[in-house]
Amino acid sequence: MVNMNVNLCGIWLDNPVIPASGTFGYGYEMAEHYDINILGTFSFKGTTLEPRFGNPTPRIAECPAGLLNAVGLQNPGVDKVISEELPLLRQVFHKPVMANISGFSLEEYTEVARRLDKEEGIGWLEINISCPNVHGGGMSFGTDPKAAAAVTRAVKAVTTKPVIIKLTPNVTDIVSIAKACEEAGADGLSLINTLLGMRFDLKTRQPLLANTTGGLSGPAVFPIALRMVYQVAQAVRIPVIGLGGVSSARDVLEMLTAGATAVQVGSANLINPAACKEIIEELPKVMEQYGFTEVKTVTIAGR
Amino acid sequence: MTQQTLTILHNTPLASGVFRLELAGLDPAEPLAPGQFVNLQIPGFFLRRPISVCDAAGGVLTLIYKSVGEGTRVLSELPPGHSLDVLTGLGRGYDLEKAGRAPLLVGGGAGIPPLYFLAKELLRQGITPRVLLGFNTAAECFYEAEFTALGAETTLVTLEGSRGQKGFVTDHLPKDFTHFYACGPLPMLKALCRATEAPGQLSLEERMGCGFGACMGCSIQTARGPKRVCKDGPVFHREVLGW
Numbered sequence: 129m130v131n132m133n134v135n136l137c138g139i140w141l142d143n144p145v146i147p148a149s150g151t152f153g154y155g156y157e158m159a160e161h162y163d164i165n166i167l168g169t170f171s172f173k174g175t176t177l178e179p180r181f182g183n184p185t186p187r188i189a190e191c192p193a194g195l196l197n198a199v200g201l202q203n204p205g206v207d208k209v210i211s212e213e214l215p216l217l218r219q220v221f222h223k224p225v226m227a228n229i230s231g232f233s234l235e236e237y238t239e240v241a242r243r244l245d246k247e248e249g250i251g252w253l254e255i256n257i258s259c260p261n262v263h264g265g266g267m268s269f270g271t272d273p274k275a276a277a278a279v280t281r282a283v284k285a286v287t288t289k290p291v292i293i294k295l296t297p298n299v300t301d302i303v304s305i306a307k308a309c310e311e312a313g314a315d316g317l318s319l320i321n322t323l324l325g326m327r328f329d330l331k332t333r334q335p336l337l338a339n340t341t342g343g344l345s346g347p348a349v350f351p352i353a354l355r356m357v358y359q360v361a362q363a364v365r366i367p368v369i370g371l372g373g374v375s376s377a378r379d380v381l382e383m384l385t386a387g388a389t390a391v392q393v394g395s396a397n398l399i400n401p402a403a404c405k406e407i408i409e410e411l412p413k414v415m416e417q418y419g420f421t422e423v424k425t426v427t428i429a430g431r
Numbered sequence: 432m433t434q435q436t437l438t439i440l441h442n443t444p445l446a447s448g449v450f451r452l453e454l455a456g457l458d459p460a461e462p463l464a465p466g467q468f469v470n471l472q473i474p475g476f477f478l479r480r481p482i483s484v485c486d487a488a489g490g491v492l493t494l495i496y497k498s499v500g501e502g503t504r505v506l507s508e509l510p511p512g513h514s515l516d517v518l519t520g521l522g523r524g525y526d527l528e529k530a531g532r533a534p535l536l537v538g539g540g541a542g543i544p545p546l547y548f549l550a551k552e553l554l555r556q557g558i559t560p561r562v563l564l565g566f567n568t569a570a571e572c573f574y575e576a577e578f579t580a581l582g583a584e585t586t587l588v589t590l591e592g593s594r595g596q597k598g599f600v601t602d603h604l605p606k607d608f609t610h611f612y613a614c615g616p617l618p619m620l621k622a623l624c625r626a627t628e629a630p631g632q633l634s635l636e637e638r639m640g641c642g643f644g645a646c647m648g649c650s651i652q653t654a655r656g657p658k659r660v661c662k663d664g665p666v667f668h669r670e671v672l673g674w
Contacts (some may be wrong), residue, residue: 150646157644157662161432173647181650181657186638188648190478190502197640202647202657346477398641399472399479401518402434 130412131422134168136390137290137315137367139224139251141168144423145380145408148371148394149174149228149254149294150199154213159220161401166408168390171226171318172209172217174256175244177236179205183261189327189336194346194373195395196325198261198339201230206240210247217249224251226292229283230259231269238282245287253289255279258296258321260343270296270321273308280312290315292369297349297356298324306360318369318392319360320353346395349373354386361387361431375403377410384423387430432520432643433461437492439513442506445495447570449541450507451485454492454515463487465549466524466614466634466666469494470642472516474509476502479518481642481661483614483634485544486551492519495544495573521642522665525549525632529668530558531609536583537600537623539565539615543574545634549612550583559583560612561605565619569594601626624674633674634666 132143149171152158164170182200189196203209217225227250231237241253257270257279269275276293283291293309295302297320306317322343327336335341353372361368370388374380375396383391396403420426437454445451463484469492470479480502486493498507509515524545530553536546543564553560562585566572572594578585587595588603596603600615601622611631613623620633637660640648644662651658654673658664 151641153645161643181652182647185649185651187650188478188638188640188646190476192477194477195640197646197648199647199650202650395477398646399477400434401432401641401643401645 130415130420132411134390134423134427136369137252137292139290141390143168143408143411144384144390145404145411146170146226146369146390146392147397147404148392149256151394151397154209154217155221155225156216156219158397158401162405164221165223167223167404169223169226169251170221171228171254171392172213173203174201174228174230174259175203175206175209175240176201176230177206177240179203179208184338186336186338187342189342191325191327191344191346191348194344194348196327196337196342196344197322198337198342200261200339201259206243210243214247214249225249226252226254228254228256228294230256232262234278234282237279238286241283242286245289250289252292252316253283253287254292254294254318255283256294256321258294260296260298260322260324260341261339267296267298270305271299273304276305277308277312280309280314284313292316292318294321295319296321297352297372302356303359303363306364310364310366314366316367316369316389317360317364318371320349320356320372323349323352345373347373347375350379354382357383357388358386377407377414380407380411381414381418381426384426385430387427389427432518433458435517435519436514437517439509439511439515440491441511442509446573447568448498449571449573450496450498452494452496452506454494454517455490457487457490457492457519459490461520463520464524465527465552466545467520467522468642468665470518470521471506473502473506475505478640479642480506481521481639483545483665485547487548492517495541497541518642522661523663525612525634525666526668527552527556529610529630529632530560532558533607533609534558534560535605535608535611536560536562537611537613537615538563539600539619540567540571542615542634545614546612547574547577550578550581554581554583561608562586563600563603564588565600565615566590621674624669631669632666633669633672635660635664
């Protein structure tokens with residue numbers, strides 16, 4: 129028997145598999161397809177203070193082994209998330225969920241965190257300082273160690289829930305940002321968000337995305353994600369959630385080997401709605417194949 | 432939504448750049464409604480390709496698609512016997528209860544296929560629709576005979592009049608219809624809404640990430656707030672769109 133349990137910032141997960149924010153809505157759409165309570169947890173759609181429509185379409189462009197997206201944080205705003213989305217979420221998911229928070233100012237991050245802190249059923253606050261598809265917020269907090277630390281401190285001051293900072297790969301030195309967040313009190317880190325990219329339509333000679341640029345995700349980014357998770361896991365003591373192109377149980381095991389405590393699955397959910405279910409079923413077999421009996425040992429060996 | 436593995440029976444050219452794909456092995460337990468779409472995984476491509484249902488009967492799914500890019504070009508070269516991973520039963524289709532006694536079906540080019548499934552279903556319910564099909568050129572025309580064979584009064588229109596009537600579909604709208612059902616290029620759909628006050632429903636197209644409501648990749652602004660083309664649509668009542 130393989131022991132899949134992992135402790136993520138003081139909360140136990142039945143297994144390390146977590147659908148990533150923005151690929152799983154608020155859970156209930158996917159619950160039409162399978163019982164999502166088999167998941168370790170999931171990170172719900174990035175939530176801001178005010179409702180946001182996001183960017184114009186096209187928001188999606190295909191790439192070899194992945195896609196670009198420029199959704200731009202579409203969400204109904206924190207109050208409607210609390211009044212409309214969370215009640216539906218609680219009907220289909222009975223474990224602590226990860227709340228994903230985005231913002232355009234320190235005040236916005238803290239206000240959304242303050243409101244979600246009161247909500248039952250939310251286990252962790254995942255703070256997205258890495259969205260590449262909005263202007264004047266998002267990623268600008270994640271590319272500077274001082275700004276990243278400031279967001280971390282501000283959010284920590286208004287919540288008792290574990291705070292996980294989601295980092296961008298669009299930086300020269302991700303380790304310095306990770307360390308700054310740890311020193312500012314972050315309980316965990318998740319990485320990587322998408323890599324900034326673009327594509328052109330040769331017929332129109334215009335960018336394919338209405339937003340011009342978008343975030344690259346999918347198997348194409350997996351080696352970059354692994355490298356960054358490895359570098360960060362070596363440099364900090366807090367748990368690291370590895371994500372970026374994870375598509376199979378083997379990929380999960382490789383992320384754990386790089387030092388991740390848990391693993392998020394993003395783009396794979398979009399092309400195969402049963403991706404996480406299949407990964408959870410496959411993971412014990414793949415672990416046995418490589419001689420592992422518990423998930424946490426893989427992580428410890430990697431750090 | 433169901434994930435199914437279907438096998439290619441036929442995959443043959445139907446008109447210039449247009450192909451008909453028949454897939455065997457469709458689970459008869461899952462009902463498909465006119466206006467719904469499926470999402471096909473094409474070997475070598477990351478994202479699926481959403482294609483509306485042209486017909487579903489006897490375990491065979493019929494799709495008609497236009498070869499517009501690399502993905503659909505590769506699809507058009509797949510031989511019979513090849514298996515495809517298909518997500519079926521996606522989206523909200525046409526609302527048939529609003530048809531009235533004399534509905535009008537208006538299709539443009541690659542937007543015509545879902546109207547065939549709709550016409551069949553309306554006729555099964557004892558309602559005979561009139562059908563108005565628009566194409567750019569004679570070489571692109573398809574399915575006039577199939578609609579006629581169903582028993583629907585069918586008018587064909589081409590831009591320069593090389594086949595059927597000349598002009599746009601909006602130049603040939605009948606006067607007395609109870610409700611319209613449309614699918615086609617965005618300029619055609621908007622022109623149709625300008626040309627008539629009648630109630631109606633329109634099927635929209637958008638680049639999609641997932642096709643089942645998870646990613647917000649295909650959201651549009653409507654008179655009733657943001658809607659996902661894949662999950663809340665692809666068919667919308669005109670008043671929802673505010674057109």
